[in-house]
Amino acid sequence: MSDAELVVRSTRVITPEGTRAAAVAVAGGKITAVLPYDAQVPSGARFEDFGDDVLLPGLVDTHVHVNDPGRTHWEGFWTATRAAAAGGITTLIDMPLNSLPPTTTVDNLRTKQQVAAEKAHIDVGFWGGALPDNVKDLRPLHDAGVFGFKAFLSPSGVDEFPHLDQDRLALSLAEIAGFGGLLIVHAEDPHHLEAAPQQGGPKYADFLASRPRDAEDTAIAGLIAAARRLDARVHVLHLSSSDALPLIAAAKAEGVRITVETCPHYLTLTAEEVPDGASEFKCCPPIRESANQDLLWQALADGTIDCVVTDHSPSTADLKTADFATAWGGISGLQLSLAAVWTEARRRGHDLADVVRWMSSRTAGLAGLDQKGAIEAGRDADFAVLAPDETFTVDPAALQHRNRVTAYAGKTLSGVVKSTWLRGERIVLDGEFTDPKGRLLTRTP
Numbered sequence: 001m002s003d004a005e006l007v008v009r010s011t012r013v014i015t016p017e018g019t020r021a022a023a024v025a026v027a028g029g030k031i032t033a034v035l036p037y038d039a040q041v042p043s044g045a046r047f048e049d050f051g052d053d054v055l056l057p058g059l060v061d062t063h064v065h066v067n068d069p070g071r072t073h074w075e076g077f078w079t080a081t082r083a084a085a086a087g088g089i090t091t092l093i094d095m096p097l098n099s100l101p102p103t104t105t106v107d108n109l110r111t112k113q114q115v116a117a118e119k120a121h122i123d124v125g126f127w128g129g130a131l132p133d134n135v136k137d138l139r140p141l142h143d144a145g146v147f148g149f150k151a152f153l154s155p156s157g158v159d160e161f162p163h164l165d166q167d168r169l170a171l172s173l174a175e176i177a178g179f180g181g182l183l184i185v186h187a188e189d190p191h192h193l194e195a196a197p198q199q200g201g202p203k204y205a206d207f208l209a210s211r212p213r214d215a216e217d218t219a220i221a222g223l224i225a226a227a228r229r230l231d232a233r234v235h236v237l238h239l240s241s242s243d244a245l246p247l248i249a250a251a252k253a254e255g256v257r258i259t260v261e262t263c264p265h266y267l268t269l270t271a272e273e274v275p276d277g278a279s280e281f282k283c284c285p286p287i288r289e290s291a292n293q294d295l296l297w298q299a300l301a302d303g304t305i306d307c308v309v310t311d312h313s314p315s316t317a318d319l320k321t322a323d324f325a326t327a328w329g330g331i332s333g334l335q336l337s338l339a340a341v342w343t344e345a346r347r348r349g350h351d352l353a354d355v356v357r358w359m360s361s362r363t364a365g366l367a368g369l370d371q372k373g374a375i376e377a378g379r380d381a382d383f384a385v386l387a388p389d390e391t392f393t394v395d396p397a398a399l400q401h402r403n404r405v406t407a408y409a410g411k412t413l414s415g416v417v418k419s420t421w422l423r424g425e426r427i428v429l430d431g432e433f434t435d436p437k438g439r440l441l442t443r444t445p
Helices: 077-086 106-117 135-143 166-178 190-195 204-210 213-230 242-254 264-268 290-302 334-347 352-367
Strands: 006-015 018-027 030-036 046-049 054-057 059-064 089-094 123-126 149-152 182-186 233-236 258-262 383-393 412-422 425-429
Touching: 006 352, 018 054, 018 352, 054 352, 059 077, 059 334, 059 352, 077 089, 077 334, 077 412, 077 425, 089 334, 089 383, 089 412, 106 123, 106 135, 135 166, 149 166, 166 182, 166 213, 190 213, 213 233, 213 242, 213 258, 242 258, 242 290, 258 290, 258 352, 264 290, 264 334, 290 352, 334 352, 334 383, 334 412
Parallel strands: 006 046, 006 054, 059 089, 089 123, 149 182, 182 233, 233 258
Antiparallel strands: 006 018, 018 030, 054 383, 383 412, 412 425
């Protein structure tokens, strides 16, 4: 490692080969070697010893609504990427909706990239959107470097991003399969949602009944059938219903090219604990019962669910009304996702290597980010330094999110991020930030 510009070491480094004491050499923003803990540090190289704090690869969050431009009073690249960095996330991929314009044409993508370029504290990529009327735009967006295409199978909640019916889903998916792209899908069936009781009001039980599991299950079954027929690659977003797991497992065993994510709020919060009127817990699909949660954890353990992402979907506080029918549906979780998942994962007998697999290596793999997601030679030197046994109580005022509304307020979580590094440069230390150093990412051809 004679050319190393930086050497970092810890008694606990999470690598693809396991967790071990190691020294990591960095040059030109890349990891050049993972060496024995006591390897000699070249003269002139910077050296950081993290002691017993855990060195893990920066997390990759592939499901974030930044809302910039157009709804920057909800969030924005400056605040979202600071919150992410504070939580050990070094790469995010922005969803195409809730910004104005949505990322549904190349021109709109360029607008979003221009806005993000000077504000990104971490690396940022972009999903495109698949709408009923933009099939002609999908290949140009793919060629411009989006990582795939987001579609809704039921109303999205914003007028500028309409959902696909089954015919339009087939058209879009055939087009995307034709150039080897990826379709990522909000899978709830609109007919089942329409048939469910829609009472409104402050009772969480009524809201839960309005978004039944069978809406997810039916939509996922249809998506699997379409992917099978077209030999297309699809990804199920924010899985909430454990009833869909046997369908997914069977499809994977059959060779259908399907992957699945779930979210920290489904893994750590339960319907039983949601107070009436507390719409900071509202999201779609909804947080379900504890027995459902147990099955989601089992599916993570056996690989039926591939990865964990935030689905960070913020809004202003005034949109979080006490009426679950009218409140904005979305949970802000960027800064807290690692600690929330680690707290529950450890309680259930998992280790940090499992968390890294779910929240870094597999999410990087989903998006084809070969330079991210692992501490090994050739990857970007993106790190989070975590004190896994330290705890903190969530104080909304301490969050970097623009609107500090959180379903985790008052919860005690394990895992304090001490510092975050991007391409060998420390961008956060004990809550203090550098100037933005993030880059805009595009899909590798």
